[in-house]
Amino acid sequence: MPESVLAATEIHKAYGDQIAVNRVSLSIGKGEILGLLGPNGAGKTTLARVLVGLLDPDFGKMSYFGREASPRQKNVKRQISIVPQEPSFYMTFTVEQNLLFFASIYGLGRSEAREKADYLIKWLKLTGFRHKRAELLSGGYKRLLNIACSLVNDPKLVFLDEPTVGLDPKMRQLLWDKIIELKNQGRTILLTTHYMDEAEKLCDRVALMSDGRISVIESPYRLIEKFGGETILIFKLDKSVDQELIEKVQQAMPGITPRSVQSNLVLPVKQADSTKAIVKISKLVEESGYKILGSIVKEPELEDVFLNITGSAMGV
Numbered sequence: 400m401p402e403s404v405l406a407a408t409e410i411h412k413a414y415g416d417q418i419a420v421n422r423v424s425l426s427i428g429k430g431e432i433l434g435l436l437g438p439n440g441a442g443k444t445t446l447a448r449v450l451v452g453l454l455d456p457d458f459g460k461m462s463y464f465g466r467e468a469s470p471r472q473k474n475v476k477r478q479i480s481i482v483p484q485e486p487s488f489y490m491t492f493t494v495e496q497n498l499l500f501f502a503s504i505y506g507l508g509r510s511e512a513r514e515k516a517d518y519l520i521k522w523l524k525l526t527g528f529r530h531k532r533a534e535l536l537s538g539g540y541k542r543l544l545n546i547a548c549s550l551v552n553d554p555k556l557v558f559l560d561e562p563t564v565g566l567d568p569k570m571r572q573l574l575w576d577k578i579i580e581l582k583n584q585g586r587t588i589l590l591t592t593h594y595m596d597e598a599e600k601l602c603d604r605v606a607l608m609s610d611g612r613i614s615v616i617e618s619p620y621r622l623i624e625k626f627g628g629e630t631i632l633i634f635k636l637d638k639s640v641d642q643e644l645i646e647k648v649q650q651a652m653p654g655i656t657p658r659s660v661q662s663n664l665v666l667p668v669k670q671a672d673s674t675k676a677i678v679k680i681s682k683l684v685e686e687s688g689y690k691i692l693g694s695i696v697k698e699p700e701l702e703d704v705f706l707n708i709t710g711s712a713m714g715v
């Protein structure tokens with residue numbers, strides 16, 4: 400287990416009668432990307448805001464870097480940076496002016512501030528926008544500037560709230576690359592998302608959240624393996640599947656219930672058995688006088704995990 404950056408126990412937060420976060424516990428290790436994944440209203444932002452000190456919990460305990468502390472404590476606060484969804488910089492300042500301004504807030508000297516600004520501008524591919532007013536940037540570049548501003552103080556723990564909402568695919572990929580680079584620099588990352596693919600690509604572990612509770616925290620791979628359910632194999636054949644073939648498949652693979660949909664043979668199999676099943680079924684089908692025109696393997700995804708665990712679809 401890597402060194403603990405953040406450990407939270409029984410965090411609880413309600414707004415009136417509405418319980419936003421219901422006695423949640425979790426821990427984040429150094430260099431880890433932990434994702435809070437769940438539909439809108441699940442409590443992700445509220446939980447994350449408590450963990451980074453933007454909001455006080457009703458009760459619950461938190462430790463940072465191995466010591467019980469409030470995230471508002473000065474020595475903790477300066478190690479945490481927050482990238483909200485909305486722009487948190489000055490629209491009328493240029494990109495460079497914003498970075499220099501944030502550097503001065505964090506107490507960097509003039510030359511250090513300039514160095515940092517230069518580095519971040521280059522790193523986030525904002526070079527062409529250095530002297531542009533922030534308000535003129537596209538949504539994606541505004542998001543990058545938000546990140547840049549939050550990195551000026553060289554934080555150890557970075558919180559990103561829904562980092563890629565509303566971005567086009569190219570910009571999303573750039574952001575993902577940069578988030579992984581932050582991890583590779585040894586930083587620890589807490590992010591919220593309602594995108595399954597984002598959680599699957601970025602996160603070392605994913606906390607599935609719904610109705611204020613975390614039901615499970617695991618690596619995406621393990622989640623899919625444990626809770627994703629079956630892999631679906633579909634063989635497209637050259638003619639309608641007859642009952643005889645169905646029976647042959649059933650005999651050859653006890654415990655599996657094959658179905659036919661016109662000329663498609665459909666089989667749910669255990670993930671671990673899927674490769675063997677493909678070989679076995681292909682042989683059997685061809686021996687029975689069919690030609691295989693194509694095949695599809697539908698592996699379970701995080702979406703299936705969510706459905707299987709919470710009983711409801713992620714739909715947002």
Ligand SMILES: Nc1ncnc2c1ncn2[C@@H]1O[C@H](COP(=O)(O)OP(=O)(O)O)[C@@H](O)[C@H]1O
Pocket residue numbers: 414417418419437438439440441442443444445446591
């Ligand atoms: N400032 C607030 N006042 C009242 N209710 C809130 C406030 N912020 C969030 N909530 C409620 O708390 C629940 C969790 O919200 P939130 O943490 O924003 O979820 P998520 O980020 O997963 O979409 C929702 O039911 C939401 O309506």
Ligand SMILES: [Mg+2]
Pocket residue numbers: 443444445561591
């Ligand atoms: Mg949110």
